[in-house]
Amino acid sequence: MIAKKSIKFLVVLFALTASLSVFANGDDHENQHPEGNQVDTPEEINEYIAHHLKDSHDFHFYTDNESGKHYSFPLPVIVWTSEGLRTFMSSEFHHDDAGHVIVEKDGVKLTKIHSKIYELEANAEAVQFDESHHATNAHRVLDFSITKSVFGMLLAGLLMLLGFGALARGYKKGHVPTGIGRFLEPLVIYVRDEIAKPNIGEKKYRKFMGFLLTVFFFIWILNLLGLTPLGFNVTGQIAVTVCLAVFTMLIYMFSGSKDFWAHTLWMPGVPVLLRPILAVIELVGFVLIKPFSLLVRLFANMTAGHFVVMSLIALMITMKEAFGPVASTGMSLVLALFISVIEILVAFLQAFIFTMLSSLFIGMAVEEHEHH
Numbered sequence: 001m002i003a004k005k006s007i008k009f010l011v012v013l014f015a016l017t018a019s020l021s022v023f024a025n026g027d028d029h030e031n032q033h034p035e036g037n038q039v040d041t042p043e044e045i046n047e048y049i050a051h052h053l054k055d056s057h058d059f060h061f062y063t064d065n066e067s068g069k070h071y072s073f074p075l076p077v078i079v080w081t082s083e084g085l086r087t088f089m090s091s092e093f094h095h096d097d098a099g100h101v102i103v104e105k106d107g108v109k110l111t112k113i114h115s116k117i118y119e120l121e122a123n124a125e126a127v128q129f130d131e132s133h134h135a136t137n138a139h140r141v142l143d144f145s146i147t148k149s150v151f152g153m154l155l156a157g158l159l160m161l162l163g164f165g166a167l168a169r170g171y172k173k174g175h176v177p178t179g180i181g182r183f184l185e186p187l188v189i190y191v192r193d194e195i196a197k198p199n200i201g202e203k204k205y206r207k208f209m210g211f212l213l214t215v216f217f218f219i220w221i222l223n224l225l226g227l228t229p230l231g232f233n234v235t236g237q238i239a240v241t242v243c244l245a246v247f248t249m250l251i252y253m254f255s256g257s258k259d260f261w262a263h264t265l266w267m268p269g270v271p272v273l274l275r276p277i278l279a280v281i282e283l284v285g286f287v288l289i290k291p292f293s294l295l296v297r298l299f300a301n302m303t304a305g306h307f308v309v310m311s312l313i314a315l316m317i318t319m320k321e322a323f324g325p326v327a328s329t330g331m332s333l334v335l336a337l338f339i340s341v342i343e344i345l346v347a348f349l350q351a352f353i354f355t356m357l358s359s360l361f362i363g364m365a366v367e368e369h370e371h372h
Helices: 002-023 042-053 148-173 181-200 205-225 238-254 258-265 272-313 320-366
Strands: 058-063 070-074 076-081 084-089 103-105 108-113 116-120 138-140
Touching (some): 042 272, 084 103, 148 181, 148 205, 181 320, 205 238, 205 320, 238 272, 238 320, 258 272, 258 320, 272 320
Antiparallel strands (some): 058 070, 116 138
């Protein structure tokens, strides 16, 4: 039953996060380097790190410095234009992100500028920019593409479906799970006994177990994927953390008991004149401050972790002149390896903190107060 609830929450969660990611790509300008030029200056390194932290329409592995050839894995581009739906693979942009390459699909001209896809006006042959480098003869389209972050969410969702499905099937065969269920069962029990029950209570925790398990494993798996060489930074995308926080807010707001709303909107035990002011403060806390603390904590910690790891890797370039290639490479390897090990702990810790705070907020909303 818990596995089925988790699957339902996962489907709704993915639908909303995928749609929100349409509007949440970074808007920083990216300078286009000449083909084959190495990333070896502080400015280029900072730009490369910023590019890694943002979402993209393909998986870029590396570039051959001699030939300038890119080695990457393209992803589907799905956009809604003025003429309707258009689909193609991101490889047709040829890794251009400055609006130089124009892709024409059934009479619609599309280009990619700063990780966003634009549609050119009917008679335009090239993108024109103003002094602020904004396109003057092109406009944004609705982008429903399978970006790198969306692909990561699909992968995490697939792993969760397979894992929870195997756990559910294992319980049908006997009381002791087998296979992957042996690994998942202690974690499910941990979320139940250490997070849900203490914060929500013995009587009402089961109602919210599906959601809590979904967000815990969803965040944890995405954080672990972010440590792989594929370059995922899904939980470092503000759209994803906003969606998770909004889900938590909606659940505790719509699950709030009568006592919760009575104490929030007309707080007892205080002067009548202060009650409207306190009601506004409480509502702002529940609607804005608590969700904001959830989304910013996860977003900032995961983004900072990726930034630190890549900055330490870049030490082999920035410190080469001062310490030599061998010493700078060794220093970079040791420090990056140490931080990466710490990031494995942080991946679990951030999933735990988000789930713990979500259960705490839910518990505050569903708690029944004793009246004497």
